[in-house]
Amino acid sequence: MLVDQRFEGVLVPVVTPFAPDLSPDAGRFLALCQALIADGADGLAIFGTTSEANSIGAVERMALLEMLLENGVPARLLMPGVGATAMDDVVRLMRHAAQLGCGGALLLPPFYYKGVSDDGLFDFVAAVLSRTEGSKLDVYLYHIPPVAQVGFSPDLVGRLIDAFPDRIVGLKDSSGDFTNTRTLIERFPGFRVFSGSEVFLLDTLRAGGAGCITATGSVNITGIRQIYSQWRSDSAVELQQRAAAIRSIIQSYPVIPALKAIIANSTGDPAWRTVRPPLQPLDEAQSNALINELKAAHFQPSSGVIAMGRKAEAAAG
């Protein structure tokens, strides 16, 4: 659901399928994006960490984005990741997203050098914003220190909001630390704070946050979206516990290969298992164990994912 044209609710950093030669698989990517929208995703944060975006160069990312729009995916539902270590790459991706009318963009800090100062990170964001002026592209900061190592501290977020109030409109907090999420929500009213995990979705909404942008959305958008739509109801806590339990199973495996294994299993389409190196697919035993654990927990992927498999079968048959 969009209010004042800015994102809120549950967004999915869609996993990116690859062909056997490791090139991006446009057809399967489009099918999954369409399925997730049909299943109620409030937006698609394509090219996030779960999407293996940093394993996909700018040229390939831009081609995939254009392909989605050419096939009718609404640009306003897209929040592509524009992260890269080089400002010229980020500027290129941001201009492209802006020209295509995307609903926003998700911006990683530059993540090669470690231990950099807030001043340096501020200058980086200022540099890319000054080179994309007039674009009116909403920028969401992407805070994921467990992977990027470099992050946006609350003080830095405050400086960026003060300096660029019309451009820096929100943040995805994948710190895994809800105290940090709460701090951001309380310190910056009107700023759209998304948790990076559905485990904190109810807490985030109760604190006044905007929603979540979560990896597991690629397979469980329905279950997670229910928390959002019913968060003021009596069933909210149970829905939250249920989603957290499913995530906990998935997270006990390498998450990105696990999500792909689940989609491969649900659709009967093993092509979904492919990841780009340095990631590795789950092996057969891991994959079977994961599927069995999810079965025991009575989990079924969202209907759109399953329907993808039926459509592929029909096309093949």
Add this chain to the structure above:
Amino acid sequence: MLVDQRFEGVLVPVVTPFAPDLSPDAGRFLALCQALIADGADGLAIFGTTSEANSIGAVERMALLEMLLENGVPARLLMPGVGATAMDDVVRLMRHAAQLGCGGALLLPPFYYKGVSDDGLFDFVAAVLSRTEGSKLDVYLYHIPPVAQVGFSPDLVGRLIDAFPDRIVGLKDSSGDFTNTRTLIERFPGFRVFSGSEVFLLDTLRAGGAGCITATGSVNITGIRQIYSQWRSDSAVELQQRAAAIRSIIQSYPVIPALKAIIANSTGDPAWRTVRPPLQPLDEAQSNALINELKAAHFQPSSGVIAMGRKAEAAAG
């Protein structure tokens, strides 16, 4: 000095100058590369960590490389960094370096995802090598865990040498751990192991290594090159101690801004101070303190660097 057309000796990961608008400054870059060759560098490992290469996108890196060759810098002396997190970017940079006849290329592991397996890293290298087959470009692995967090373990290096003996010919070890360097040299005879710091140059040569590829080469190539040319002589230890003392002073500041401050001071050209965010230039006080410490240690940058300043003055006058 080149033996069997492969690098050995002292290579410099040349610092990259930027214009006030932060675009790469081709003129100053060319001048510094020429100065370093004139001062005896055995090769230029342009686009390394010290070069801020991961702050420079593939398009800009390729343009700088072409510019050097158009201006007479010999391709066989160049070992450009081809590191990136996405295999398609790496492949593009490697093909470009190969087409231009570069003496080699320095390959980072993919550094976005942390805690990845040796199998995943092996597959990444295999994927980029299989897409650049027939290029005959010598590939040197770039092990710099303090920055990249992800690295090439000795076991992984062994697997890569076994699988690609004609392609994977050496490694730059910037672990800061000479035990690791020694292990690599002893385990893989004929493999060209370079220390990432001149502090270990004498030890590396005595152990049978190929030399060093070192940040401080941008200002002290003469002092470091002397260790290499005289390493079997009585003066080697003193030369080594002298170079280590200079490095120690520089390393007590953020190294990349410090190297640029030294060049700015020696040439009288403040444009050299510019770094790309997220790095920050030294402030006036830091810069003065650094210059004074080096003066007290009777350090003068290599003559080519100083000559760059005189040439710029003559052109201006």
